[in-house]
Amino acid sequence: MGSVKVDQLTKEFAGVKALNNVNLDIQEGEFFALLGPSGCGKTTTMRCIAGFEQPTTGTILIGDKAVNKIPPNRRNCGMVFQSYALFPHMNVFENVAYSLNIKQLNSSNVISQAGIYLRLLNRKFGKYPKDIEKKVMEILEYVELDRYATRLTSELSGGQQQRVALARALVMEPAVLLMDEPLSNLDQKLRHSMRNTIRRIQQDLGITTIFVTHDQEEAMSMADRVAVMDHGEVMQIGTPTDLYSRPATPFIANFVGTSNMLKGTVVDEVDGLSIIKGDGFQLRSSQTSTKKEVDVIIRPENIKVYKADRVPSDASNLLEGDIVVSTYLGSIVRYDVQIGNYQLVVDTTYSSGESILAAGEKIKMSIEPERVLLI
Amino acid sequence: MNKLKDAFNGLTLVKALIYLFFIIFMLLPLFSVFLVSFTGQPINLLGSLTDPKILSSTIEKFQGASIESYTSMLQNSSYGSALKNSLGLALLVALIVILVCIPIAYGIARTTMPFKKTISALCTIPLIVPTFISAYAFIIMFGRAGWVTHIWQSLGFEGMLINPYSMTGIVLVQVFFFFPYALWPMVAAFKVSDVTLEEASQNLGAKNWFTFVFVTFPLAIPGVISSALLIFTVSFSDFGTPIILAPSNLNLLVVEAYREIAGFFNWGGAAILTVVMVLVAAFFFWLQHLFTKGKNYGSVSGKPKVQKLNDNKVLTRVITVYSGFLVLIPLLAMLSITLQSFATTWGKDPLPNGYTLDHYKTIFTSSMGNIQNSIILALGALALSVVIATFVSYFVVRQNSTKLDFLTSIPLVVPGIAFGIALIQTFNTAPLHLTGTALLLILAYTIRRLPYMVRSTMGTMRSIKQDVEEAAINLGATPLTAAITIIGPLMLPGIAAGSVLVFITVIKETSISILLAPAEWAPMSLAIFQNILRGEYYTAAAMSIVLVVLVLILQAIANRMSARNPN
Numbered sequence: 001m002g003s004v005k006v007d008q009l010t011k012e013f014a015g016v017k018a019l020n021n022v023n024l025d026i027q028e029g030e031f032f033a034l035l036g037p038s039g040c041g042k043t044t045t046m047r048c049i050a051g052f053e054q055p056t057t058g059t060i061l062i063g064d065k066a067v068n069k070i071p072p073n074r075r076n077c078g079m080v081f082q083s084y085a086l087f088p089h090m091n092v093f094e095n096v097a098y099s100l101n102i103k104q105l106n107s108s109n110v111i112s113q114a115g116i117y118l119r120l121l122n123r124k125f126g127k128y129p130k131d132i133e134k135k136v137m138e139i140l141e142y143v144e145l146d147r148y149a150t151r152l153t154s155e156l157s158g159g160q161q162q163r164v165a166l167a168r169a170l171v172m173e174p175a176v177l178l179m180d181e182p183l184s185n186l187d188q189k190l191r192h193s194m195r196n197t198i199r200r201i202q203q204d205l206g207i208t209t210i211f212v213t214h215d216q217e218e219a220m221s222m223a224d225r226v227a228v229m230d231h232g233e234v235m236q237i238g239t240p241t242d243l244y245s246r247p248a249t250p251f252i253a254n255f256v257g258t259s260n261m262l263k264g265t266v267v268d269e270v271d272g273l274s275i276i277k278g279d280g281f282q283l284r285s286s287q288t289s290t291k292k293e294v295d296v297i298i299r300p301e302n303i304k305v306y307k308a309d310r311v312p313s314d315a316s317n318l319l320e321g322d323i324v325v326s327t328y329l330g331s332i333v334r335y336d337v338q339i340g341n342y343q344l345v346v347d348t349t350y351s352s353g354e355s356i357l358a359a360g361e362k363i364k365m366s367i368e369p370e371r372v373l374l375i
Numbered sequence: 376m377n378k379l380k381d382a383f384n385g386l387t388l389v390k391a392l393i394y395l396f397f398i399i400f401m402l403l404p405l406f407s408v409f410l411v412s413f414t415g416q417p418i419n420l421l422g423s424l425t426d427p428k429i430l431s432s433t434i435e436k437f438q439g440a441s442i443e444s445y446t447s448m449l450q451n452s453s454y455g456s457a458l459k460n461s462l463g464l465a466l467l468v469a470l471i472v473i474l475v476c477i478p479i480a481y482g483i484a485r486t487t488m489p490f491k492k493t494i495s496a497l498c499t500i501p502l503i504v505p506t507f508i509s510a511y512a513f514i515i516m517f518g519r520a521g522w523v524t525h526i527w528q529s530l531g532f533e534g535m536l537i538n539p540y541s542m543t544g545i546v547l548v549q550v551f552f553f554f555p556y557a558l559w560p561m562v563a564a565f566k567v568s569d570v571t572l573e574e575a576s577q578n579l580g581a582k583n584w585f586t587f588v589f590v591t592f593p594l595a596i597p598g599v600i601s602s603a604l605l606i607f608t609v610s611f612s613d614f615g616t617p618i619i620l621a622p623s624n625l626n627l628l629v630v631e632a633y634r635e636i637a638g639f640f641n642w643g644g645a646a647i648l649t650v651v652m653v654l655v656a657a658f659f660f661w662l663q664h665l666f667t668k669g670k671n672y673g674s675v676s677g678k679p680k681v682q683k684l685n686d687n688k689v690l691t692r693v694i695t696v697y698s699g700f701l702v703l704i705p706l707l708a709m710l711s712i713t714l715q716s717f718a719t720t721w722g723k724d725p726l727p728n729g730y731t732l733d734h735y736k737t738i739f740t741s742s743m744g745n746i747q748n749s750i751i752l753a754l755g756a757l758a759l760s761v762v763i764a765t766f767v768s769y770f771v772v773r774q775n776s777t778k779l780d781f782l783t784s785i786p787l788v789v790p791g792i793a794f795g796i797a798l799i800q801t802f803n804t805a806p807l808h809l810t811g812t813a814l815l816l817i818l819a820y821t822i823r824r825l826p827y828m829v830r831s832t833m834g835t836m837r838s839i840k841q842d843v844e845e846a847a848i849n850l851g852a853t854p855l856t857a858a859i860t861i862i863g864p865l866m867l868p869g870i871a872a873g874s875v876l877v878f879i880t881v882i883k884e885t886s887i888s889i890l891l892a893p894a895e896w897a898p899m900s901l902a903i904f905q906n907i908l909r910g911e912y913y914t915a916a917a918m919s920i921v922l923v924v925l926v927l928i929l930q931a932i933a934n935r936m937s938a939r940n941p942n
Contacts, residue, residue, distance in 0.1 A: 072848050073849070073852055076851075079845075079849045081845070083842055085843045085845065085846035098860075099850035102850060106851070117859065120859075121859075121860065
């Protein structure tokens with residue numbers, strides 16, 4: 001087990017910067033997600049850690065040891081590939097046993113090496129030692145695949161293949177577990193249950209895990225901390241709640257959850273509250289900003305909606321608008337509300353029996369100053 | 376760390392060795408034959424590197440170099456007429472093959488013609504038979520004592536229906552035995568236009584024939600032209616047919632080159648002819664490449680194309696009868712050879728006078744050596760090409776080594792007789808005196824047939840995703856271990872399929888065998904050739920049948936393998 005430190009990592013492909021000064025400090029036992037749109041450099045970062053790409057500059061440390069010069073086959077990073085990359089000519093057992101065979105290969109003399117090679121080429125050519133067999137079956141049991149040990153991987157379902165890939169990476173007891181979009185090939189339902197499985201195993205084993213994904217929901221629901229990347233740079237690192245409630249940039253605000261974004265100017269500060277004026281609105285925020293021109297971020301669920309005649313007296317940041325679209329989504333109702341030149345998205349929880357406001361209705365809205373984010 | 380370094384160095388070393396192999400045994404001979412075409416005398420490039428005396432004589436020869444031989448060739452000497460005849464022959468064959476193939480290709484691609492499967496299967500027969508055997512079969516049929524001639528004369532006509540010993544004879548053999556090379560690309564070309572286009576045409580008011588002429592056919596034209604160029608190159612490089620059938624007054628490049636080298640040891644002349652042959656073949660190969668580039672018929676989108684098949688009864692029946700006739704000729708040719716191989720004597724009659732197994736007995740007693748030689752030589756070439764092709768495809772696919780890719784496709788362009796002459800010229804003296812050894816023969820076979828192997832292994836290599844290899848490395852394997860335990864086993868189907876192809880083509884190989892094989896290593900093809908020259912027709916026929924049966928068996932194995940692995 002080990003921590004992972006990525007220090008000023010830069011990677012160029014043919015003069016084009018794929019990674020620009022990436023810094024990560026991942027704690028031992030942490031579940032760390034690299035989140036970003038495709039082409040943002042998250043996979044390149046992971047491949048640098050695994051050793052499949054050589055950094056142009058920068059160092060990578062696994063458990064305090066610089067690994068830049070260590071070849072990928074000696075880094076002890078278990079990796080789960082997006083396509084799983086299972087060996088198609090081997091059955092489940094042999095796939096999982098592969099790394100153990102290699103380990104034995106490296107620690108034996110020429111004659112037993114030949115035996116291991118033969119065993120690797122065809123299962124008929126040799127018996128597996130008891131300890132390897134025991135270890136493989138244990139891990140297969142752990143991922144609930146022990147019944148499938150002799151199946152070819154092509155005979156398994158997507159979720160099962162995924163678990164073989166996971167078992168194969170785990171059996172080598174890696175210092176770090178790397179997962180490259182492991183859930184992207186699964187259907188919606190399976191993805192949810194695999195999320196839980198992966199998270200449970202990670203917690204059980206306490207293994208440092210780096211998880212690459214473009215799905216913010218996946219990253220937010222599984223990871224201890226998330227690094228959001230864009231254009232080869234790390235935009236923000238934080239816990240899921242951090243990222244959601246304090247996005248560092250408009251990009252993150254948009255990428256992590258839905259948000260309303262307004263352009264405004266800080267005109268005054270009264271009682272520790274900033275007063276922001278914009279096109280057709282004035283808002284107070286408990287945040288202060290060093291800049292004058294700010295992006296105002298408001299999450300849809302932080303806007304309260306009232307019929308025009310039922311506004312409570314203590315409501316703050318009162319706004320008025322017209323409903324353009326009203327969408328019933330089961331547990332919530334989503335309104336698109338026109339205020340001046342802006343169209344805001346507003347989510348209200350819905351409990352049965354309530355009436356839903358219709359398009360065209362005039363409404364009032366309030367937002368607590370703590371929920372008005374300034375970037 | 377050291378282990379990785381070793382593996383890395385190991386692969387780099389292998390790459391260097393492969394380059395060295397191609398440089399010494401392919402580029403050097405071709406280059407030195409190019410030089411000889413100017414000096415007019417044999418030169419020893421390898422020797423010049425090792426021995427100063429040879430070097431000085433080489434320099435002397437260069438001082439006498441001139442383009443005189445080329446200019447005299449242009450001035451209507453026998454070489455000039457050979458070039459003209461060869462070009463004319465290839466052009467004629469290409470044109471006729473295309474015209475002949477259009478109805479069958481259309482029939483197979485776009486109609487519900489009866490017996491489609493049978494005819495498709497029969498169309499592969501001509502590809503199995505080495506051309507000098509086909510040419511010889513034509514003699515049995517159309518020659519002075521041929522059974523067709525007999526029927527022709529008993530119908531009251533004079534002379535022969537066709538004189539096989541003529542340009543007409545050569546053209547006919549090549550047309551009937553090369554048309555399958557063009558047929559399948561043309562079938563693919565006719566499948567390009569899909570039903571929506573044709574329905575659009577009909578929707579706009581066009582009649583069926585109008586749609587064919589102005590929609591279906593124009594879309595097929597690039598494919599048709601590319602097929603024509605392919606046939607041109609195949610016909611131009613063919614040695615087997617002309618060497619058997621060309622009359623003494625018909626000059627053809629391949630025959631002329633062979634005579635210069637085997638008859639007169641005229642190095643300068645042979646070199647010029649070789650250079651001309653390579654240039655012409657390369658030019659047309661390049662043209663063909665130009666036409667097929669970027670046109671990946673049929674396999675582009677995942678959406679299956681819907682094809683409307685023409686089921687007009689009259690049309691489909693006419694096409695079937697016509698196709699039947701076309702495949703009947705090669706079939707009859709093979710039948711004639713089979714009959715001849717069992718005949719006691721076969722004079723000017725429709726059928727042999729009697730039947731016997733003596734000729735086969737003769738072969739299996741006195742000519743067993745030739746069969747053994749063929750198999751040993753083919754196995755040697757096979758082993759060498761498996762090793763080279765596997766590594767070449769690894770370097771091309773994984774390390775994107777386009778130079779190596781180019782190098783391995785050069786043999787496709789060089790006519791066999793030209794390559795043979797280049798090898799003899801380069802290796803007939805020290806330091807690498809290989810002419811007349813089985814080794815040079817194996818090397819020549821290997822290089823000549825390597826493209827088939829590489830194509831096959833490269834296909835499987837491409838289908839193995841990079842991340843499978845990375846997964847192995849991630850799990851602790853060195854690149855070499857990953858290659859042995861993961862890549863190797865996954866490539867086996869491709870290697871096996873390529874192997875059979877190499878084996879078959881080596882056994883069929885004519886020009887290289889005739890030029891390079893020493894007497895004690897004569898393979899079957901050379902033995903048949905010599906038997907025909909000596910007039911021992913019956914044993915030649917029997918040996919031909921043995922060869923064809925051997926090829927058939929291997930082909931069947933290959934088909935079964937490729938059916939299991941659709942690569």
